[in-house]
Amino acid sequence: MTTLLEPDELRRRSDSDSLAARNSILQPGDAIYVQIRRFDSSTGMSRFQPFEVPYQKWMRVLDVLNYVANHAAPDLAYCWFCGSKMCGTCAVRMNEREVLACWEAVEPIMTIEPLHNLPIVRDLVVDRAPYERKVISFEPWLERSKPYEGFPEPLSHRDMKNASKALDCISCMACYSACPVVRLGELTNFAGPAPLVQLAQTVLDPRNDQAKIARSLERTGIFNCVSCYKCEEVCPAKIPIVTHVIEPLKAKAAQLVPAMAQHAITFRAIVVRRGRIDPLELVLRLQRFRALLNVHRAVALLRRGKINPLVTIARIRSRAAQAATRILQTGKLR
């Protein structure tokens, strides 16, 4: 049920998101105080350099960077190309959030830094090679399992629903920078949101070969995603990354490489039988002998009534359990 907006309301909403509206706290000529993180890779030294920039009507972060480069710091390194939210080269962190410099309104006081999670080349320029290597390792192309049957292919909008959302990606790396799990580095093998969006363009295309999809998914570490939605929050292309990319990819992995999805499959099995999650059963089934290493924690939880082994053993068939069994066992996954 889509609600149609009245023309006035539509205008009000689009107006409130314009650069002019977001700039409305500033008057032409007002000083914008900006500090930019300067980084020199030859010395490895990083420092903040302050600048004062006069506000001009409808000013964007990119206009401030251009002003600084033209008037104060000709050696400032930053990237941009299209200036219109297409090329994805100008993403930076402004006041601790990832933005496209070409699309973000200025604020009276700004701290501008390079993106996180990628090596810095100089100042605001980052090296995208780690991202590109990950994407290449996924073999991001279509391989048909049967020969092309000719035009038109039997594809519906519904079949392509998620893949087509992923095709909106402009590879700006904002999500990659915002991801807290990528930030943990070597701790996990999580590929990160941006590479997964690239992967989804072909993996969620029904024409792709399933064995090849399984091979790609095995390299993603996708079940290390914490579902924090930081990627969706910053995506300038407004791709619903968690719901339309990561979750459909997880579903594919559960189907083609069940060993990856052991946690989710066990979780589901417990809900099917109990209706609710019994945390003790979940942990015992997932961690098995490793759980014994946490005897201290188990005792603490037991003493405070947070776990109850009797409930875990008893497996009472509550009304919730009956409902869950009936609803979920009609589904595909068993």
Next chain:
Amino acid sequence: MMRYAYYPGCSAKSTCAELNHATHRVAASLELGLTELESATCTGARELRAIDPIGFYSLNLRILALAEQDQLPLLTVCNTCTLNLLDSNAAFQEDPSLARAVNKCLAAEGLCYKGTTRISHFLWVLLDEIGEDNLRRRVVNPLTDLSVAAFYGCHLTRPPIRYGFVDSRNNIAIEKLARVLGCKSIDYSGRMECCGFHTAAHNEAIAIKLTGKHIESAKVNGAKAMVTPCPLCHTVLDTLQREISKDVGKKLDMPIVHLPQLVGLAIGLSPEELRLDRHVVPTTPLKSYAYRPEKRR
């Protein structure tokens, strides 16, 4: 009296039983009538919604249908459950074929969802439905000098598509509430960050690494306790704090309280009634803020 169908979720029925208990006590004091949905299932957390979307929608819409049957709005106390229910409700409105399929499945129990259930997290009920002024009148024990750090968790603030009504980068609902309760809220690094719960069952290291610096930041900035509207965040911050502490190499000893427990203290309920003694990290520093009618502060 405002009446709600109450959905505690799995955590408040097990590892965070104190949250369920405190919610009931606080609701009774604030004259909210709660009818617990006894036959409600899990909403599927992040696991079911990823690997079995149809099953996920069916379980969530069944919970909404149960509340609709009683003609009551649905009260939640868990971030992830709240988002799951809101997402399912939106999918129900947007996809008529999904709506038909789910209702066919629910018909076996004599249920049919029409799409009218309003979902409200306890935090929103306090601020928007009871309101700051009404709540302030109930505060008999202002928590003066108590500095708290709000840990919102993700699923009550993000994704923006679902929570257009809050600033996902600067939610201030708990800070507003803290002011009403008379306590100070501090600024620190973790307010809008993720606790890592959803990978903790198979990889605790992520949750431990994600939260250590935030608990430390709360401590450095003077918080005597952290307060969270989500039992899943609570589980990580409280139950894993020993391991988190070991990882950052410092004693943290940070009490983590559930939102209703903080409200309860301010409206005069005792720490025992609020089950503050059922946490893994001792909440002893909060004892001195308990209500003592004989010597009002």
